[in-house]
Amino acid sequence: MLSRRQTLTMLGLGTVSTGLMLGAGGLWLDYRRRWETPALAQTLFALLPDPDGAAALGALWLARHPELVASPRALPDHLAARLAGHGWVAAGDGLAAMVVAIVRDEFRRGQVEDVQGWRLSEFQAALCGLAYHMTSLPRMG
Amino acid sequence: MFIDGRQVPDGTIIETDIAIIGAGAAGITLAREFIGSQRHVTLIESGGLEPDEATQALYAGESKGVDYPLEAARLRYFGGSTNHWGGFCRPLAPIDFEARSWVPHSGWPITRATLDPFYARATTICQLGAGLTAGDFDDSAAWRLRAGGKSLNWQSIDLPGDDFVTRFFIYSKPTHFGEAYGGEIGRATNITTYLNSNVTEIVPDAAVQRVERLTVATLGVEGHPGRRFEIRPRMTILACGGIENARLLLLSNSVATEGLGNGRDLVGRFFMEHVHVPGQIALIALDARARIATGYDEPQVVGDAEVRAILMPSDAYLRREQRLGLNIAIYPQRPVAEGSDAERPVEAGVLGLLRLPGAPDATVAGEATLFGASCAAEPIPSPDNRVTLSTDRDALGLPRTRLDWRPLPVEQRDLARNVDALARNFGAWGHGIVRALFTERPDWQDEDIGWGNHHMGTTRMAADPQAGVVDADCRVHGIDNLYVAGSSIFPTGGPVNPTFTIVALAMRLADHLKSRKLAG
Ligand SMILES: Cc1cc2nc3c(=O)[nH]c(=O)nc-3n(C[C@H](O)[C@H](O)[C@H](O)COP(=O)(O)OP(=O)(O)OC[C@H]3O[C@@H](n4cnc5c(N)ncnc54)[C@H](O)[C@@H]3O)c2cc1C
Numbered sequence: 001m002l003s004r005r006q007t008l009t010m011l012g013l014g015t016v017s018t019g020l021m022l023g024a025g026g027l028w029l030d031y032r033r034r035w036e037t038p039a040l041a042q043t044l045f046a047l048l049p050d051p052d053g054a055a056a057l058g059a060l061w062l063a064r065h066p067e068l069v070a071s072p073r074a075l076p077d078h079l080a081a082r083l084a085g086h087g088w089v090a091a092g093d094g095l096a097a098m099v100v101a102i103v104r105d106e107f108r109r110g111q112v113e114d115v116q117g118w119r120l121s122e123f124q125a126a127l128c129g130l131a132y133h134m135t136s137l138p139r140m141g
Numbered sequence: 142m143f144i145d146g147r148q149v150p151d152g153t154i155i156e157t158d159i160a161i162i163g164a165g166a167a168g169i170t171l172a173r174e175f176i177g178s179q180r181h182v183t184l185i186e187s188g189g190l191e192p193d194e195a196t197q198a199l200y201a202g203e204s205k206g207v208d209y210p211l212e213a214a215r216l217r218y219f220g221g222s223t224n225h226w227g228g229f230c231r232p233l234a235p236i237d238f239e240a241r242s243w244v245p246h247s248g249w250p251i252t253r254a255t256l257d258p259f260y261a262r263a264t265t266i267c268q269l270g271a272g273l274t275a276g277d278f279d280d281s282a283a284w285r286l287r288a289g290g291k292s293l294n295w296q297s298i299d300l301p302g303d304d305f306v307t308r309f310f311i312y313s314k315p316t317h318f319g320e321a322y323g324g325e326i327g328r329a330t331n332i333t334t335y336l337n338s339n340v341t342e343i344v345p346d347a348a349v350q351r352v353e354r355l356t357v358a359t360l361g362v363e364g365h366p367g368r369r370f371e372i373r374p375r376m377t378i379l380a381c382g383g384i385e386n387a388r389l390l391l392l393s394n395s396v397a398t399e400g401l402g403n404g405r406d407l408v409g410r411f412f413m414e415h416v417h418v419p420g421q422i423a424l425i426a427l428d429a430r431a432r433i434a435t436g437y438d439e440p441q442v443v444g445d446a447e448v449r450a451i452l453m454p455s456d457a458y459l460r461r462e463q464r465l466g467l468n469i470a471i472y473p474q475r476p477v478a479e480g481s482d483a484e485r486p487v488e489a490g491v492l493g494l495l496r497l498p499g500a501p502d503a504t505v506a507g508e509a510t511l512f513g514a515s516c517a518a519e520p521i522p523s524p525d526n527r528v529t530l531s532t533d534r535d536a537l538g539l540p541r542t543r544l545d546w547r548p549l550p551v552e553q554r555d556l557a558r559n560v561d562a563l564a565r566n567f568g569a570w571g572h573g574i575v576r577a578l579f580t581e582r583p584d585w586q587d588e589d590i591g592w593g594n595h596h597m598g599t600t601r602m603a604a605d606p607q608a609g610v611v612d613a614d615c616r617v618h619g620i621d622n623l624y625v626a627g628s629s630i631f632p633t634g635g636p637v638n639p640t641f642t643i644v645a646l647a648m649r650l651a652d653h654l655k656s657r658k659l660a661g
Contacts, residue, residue, distance in 0.1 A: 049496040053489030060487070096498035100571070103497075106570030108301070112561070116487065117423075117576040119564035126496050131490075 040083075041076040044127060045134045047096055058132030061115045061125045068129060075133060079126050097110065143327050145189070146338030146359045146368060153370040155328040157183035157333075158659055160355055160374035162340045162389070165221020166640050167626035167647045168324065168380035169318040170266055174651030176329040177429070181658070183372055184326065184334040185357060187381075188218025190319065195360050195536065199339065200385075202542030203531045207590055209544050214594045215382055219336060220319020222382065222594070223640070228315025230267055231308070232275050236466075237519075237635035243463035246411065246522040247633045248605040250613040257567050259645035266311040266644055268321070270446030272499050278309050279597035281450070285441050296435045298450075300566040304458040307364060310470075310637075312440055312447040342375060344400055345620060352377045356535050375659045378624045378650070383596025383639075384412075386629040387528040388542050390600065390610075390617075402600070402610050402617040409528035411598040413520040413634045417591035418579045422469075422514040424561055425477060425491050426573035427502045437471045438512065440571045453636070454559060462562075465555040466519035469563065477509040478634035491574050498590045501571040514563075514575075517593055518556040521549050523548040528599050550584045557581035595639045600629040615650045626650055 045141070048054045070073045080088075086102050106112070106121035113125040120128070157248050159175065161168045166185035175182045188196045196218065202211040216224045233253065240248025253275075260275040277283050279298065297307055326332055336355070342356045355374065359367040379386050387409040391400040402407055440447040452469040459466060477488050492509050494503050526547065530540035557580055564575035579589060603609025605616035616621040626647045628639040 001367075008425045018243075029430055047498055048493055049498075050489050053491070053493045055490070056486035057490035086462075094390055100497060100499040103494075103500075104455030104569050104571060110561075112565055112568065114580065117578040118487070118491055118576050119561070119568060119577060120494065128490060136221055 038076050038080075040080055041130055041134070043095060044079060044099070045130060047099065048127070048131055051131050051135055054128040054130075054131035055135040057115055057118070057120070057125070058115055058128030058130065061113060061120075062129045062132055065129070068126075075126060075129055079123070079130060084128070099127070142330075142332070143190075143334045143336055145355060146185075146335045146370070147362060148339075149335070149359075149368055149370050151368050151499075153372065154354075155183060155333075155370065155372045157181050157372060157374050157377045159183070159378065160185060160372050160653065161378045161380055162343075162355065163221065163379070163381035163627075164189070164219050164319065164334065164383070165380065165382060165627075166223050166226075166318050167643050168378075169220070169322050170647040171378055171380065171626060171651050172326055172329075172332055172334075173266070174655075175650060176325060176332065178331060180331065182329075182332045183357070183374065185334060185338050185340055185372065186219050186334060186336050187339045188216075189336045190219050190323065191522075192216060192218045192224070196337070198295060199360075199535050199537065200542075202544060203533060205543065205545040206526075206547035207587075207592075209546060209592070211542055211544060214592075214596070215384070217317040219318070219334075220317050223316065223318040226315050226640060227638075228267075228313035229310045229638045230269055230313050231278050231310050231406075231468075232256070232645070233635040233637065233642055234466075236459060237633060241463075244337060244465065244521060244633065246524075246601075247479075247610075249632050250602060250609075255279045256642070256645050256649065259648045260641070262648050263641055263644040264311070266316070266322075266648075267641060268316045269311045269313060270444060274313065278311060281307060281309075284309070284441075284443055284448060287446070297616070298437065298452060298570075298572075300452075300570050302566065302569070303455050304562055304566050305452045305469075306455045307437075307450050308468075308630065310449045310451060312449065313640075318586050340372075340381075340389065341392065341539060342395060343379070343389065343623065345393075345396050345397065345401060345623075349397045349401070350619065351621050354632070360536055373620075376622045376624070378626055378654075379600075380626040380647070382597060384528055384542055384544065385626040386625055386627055387412075387599035388530065391528075391530050392539055402620060402623070404619065405607055407524075407601065407608075407610050409599050410524040410526070411522040411601050411632075412526040412528055412544065412546055413522055413595075413597040413631070414546060414548075415517040415520065415593040415595050415636065415638075416552060416556070416585075416589075416633065417515060417517050417593060418429075418556065418589050419515070419591040420513065421579040422516055422575065423474065423576040424471065424512045424514055424567065424573045425488060425495070425509060425576070426512065427492065427505045427507070427509045428496050438473050447645065452563070454562070454635060458562070462558070463550060464559055464620070465521065467556065467559045468517050468636045470515045471512050472515065474511045474513045477511050480511070491576075495571070495574060496647070499587075516556065516560065516637075517636055518552060518559075520597075520634050521552055522598050522601065522633055523549055526598075532583055548585050548590060553585050553589070554581055593638065594633065595628065597628040597631040597634040597639060600625045601632045602630045603632060614653050615646065624650060624654070 393401040
């Protein structure tokens with residue numbers, strides 16, 4: 001079994017994440033320090049059957065979206081806004097179904113991201129970005 | 142009867158009703174149609190019954206643009222390129238025959254309905270199975286019925302919306318036309334086949350209204366010079382393949398200096414190929430055998446037919462988006478688990494997205510497969526893509542072929558956009574995620590381009606002599622007794638392999654010739 005670090009190194013993502021950190025400058029450190037994982041982000045993260053795999057995709061995607069790395073809230077807010085746009089009001093059992101519906105809808109509308117050739121819906125890509133953040137954070141508590 | 146042209150005395154003149162130049166899919170189909178008729182047919186074939194290097198080398202040439210293997214992309218002996226074809230058969234769709242505002246130079250002077258009865262007949266000579274009709278290529282219900290109550294191993298890829306539909310290839314054995322039909326052609330008392338005999342010029346009368354004679358040459362053997370003889374046909378059919386048909390018309394320039402049928406500088410122009418983008422499109426799906434690819438990933442045997450499902454953009458999509466056509470065949474590449482160390486984590490991430498709770502495949506167990514998707518794209522006929530004569534000469538002293546083929550930027554754009562649409566449809570369906578390394582760019586990159594060995598368009602069909610080399614009957618405009626058979630007459634090539642249509646058109650031409658009185 002490969003460690004997460006080994007996996008990302010193999011993907012050449014050691015460099016990507018370093019690049020992200022450097023690109024975001026001091027903000028990155030700030031991000032790590034101040035991160036309070038919002039409940040929604042935790043719940044979304046918990047949906048992922050393979051968080052490390054999603055993180056691998058997420059790192060690739062984030063490398064092209066530095067604006068979502070620049071602020072600690074940007075990515076969770078981005079996901080929350082998309083959920084709200086589809087009528088999401090509070091956490092609950094319907095979240096998984098809502099995510100699937102959003103993904104389908106985005107594919108239908110052509111809201112698609114190219115992640116090393118893989119065509120993901122914007123929400124899927126952002127979810128993977130979230131997985132990258134969550135698995136990069138120091139464990140707390 | 143077969144005669145080796147190398148045994149024919151120099152200067153011999155052979156009279157015949159119908160001369161067919163070239164014994165490939167088109168020439169053999171035509172010759173067969175005349176077995177037992179009152180007309181004497183002379184079939185003239187460059188090669189022998191087996192391949193030989195010296196004859197094959199006559200196909201070598203020069204390519205500009207795409208570095209195209211002119212020698213390897215065709216075979217020059219009895220049976221022609223069917224000696225190594227793959228046997229993929231599918232008719233052109235009705236839309237392929239239409240003049241479409243978004244496809245320059247599109248529009249056949251005949252419709253798909255004209256060809257339907259000939260497609261049905263072509264299923265027999267291509268050995269696709271008994272009792273098939275042109276409609277069977279589009280209709281999965283027909284295959285379920287045909288399976289005769291046995292369970293057909295089939296799972297439709299029912300992408301949502303109407304952008305993509307399932308269609309079918311039906312496989313030929315693949316029939317090697319020379320081996321399959323050489324026996325009956327050899328036994329036919331009204332057909333004489335000259336092997337190892339190259340037609341070097343089609344010579345018309347001074348007014349360039351009728352073909353008078355064909356000059357024939359053989360390659361020399363072991364120090365013996367080649368032979369030269371003549372055939373005087375009442376009717377001639379040129380059936381040398383999609384590139385050589387144009388070359389031979391251009392070589393036929395002793396009377397009409399610009400080449401025969403080339404008064405409007407159209408011979409050799411509008412060359413088309415089906416571009417493929419090998420290795421660039423893939424798809425990950427879970428529980429693949431049961432859920433997605435069965436029936437698509439490999440041929441299914443149904444009775445005496447072998448069929449394979451493919452995806453194609455629907456007519457509605459093509460019209461709405463104003464796109465060129467495409468055919469997408471899916472094949473398994475490897476289990477996802479067997480990816481390289483670099484591939485595995487990313488592919489695991491993709492799989493995870495398919496298994497999100499609530500997704501259609503959330504609870505599907507079993508292996509996941511990485512499929513390749515082979516996409517063959519419809520080309521646009523362009524006058525700048527063309528066959529001309531090189532300054533180099535072959536062993537018979539004739540100028541070799543020069544092929545100048547560069548796929549157009551708009552073909553790149555449409556293929557990339559069609560693949561995007563495919564990816565979106567799979568995503569919305571939820572049973573697979575597409576990877577496309579082939580993206581929209583301003584032009585083609587050399588490494589993008591693969592091809593199908595399908596040579597089309599160089600003697601295109603058009604009702605108007607200003608727009609094409611042959612008319613709707615396949616007759617060279619202005620020349621009463623000269624016809625062309627093969628994919629060189631396709632004004633557009635559609636997105637599917639050409640031979641089934643070549644055979645259907647050859648049968649139609651045979652019917653036309655049978656109904657014509659022979660003059661002269
Ligand atoms: C590797 C490969 C795979 C293919 N797979 C498929 C497939 O799966 N499905 C499909 O539809 N198509 C396929 N094709 C294309 C198919 O082989 C051709 O479309 C078909 O053979 C063309 O038929 P034709 O009679 O026009 O030409 P050909 O079959 O090429 O026959 C032309 C004949 O003319 C003869 N000739 C040439 N010049 C002269 C001359 N000057 N004098 C006398 N004789 C001459 C040649 O020796 C040859 O026998 C494939 C081709 C290749 C190379």
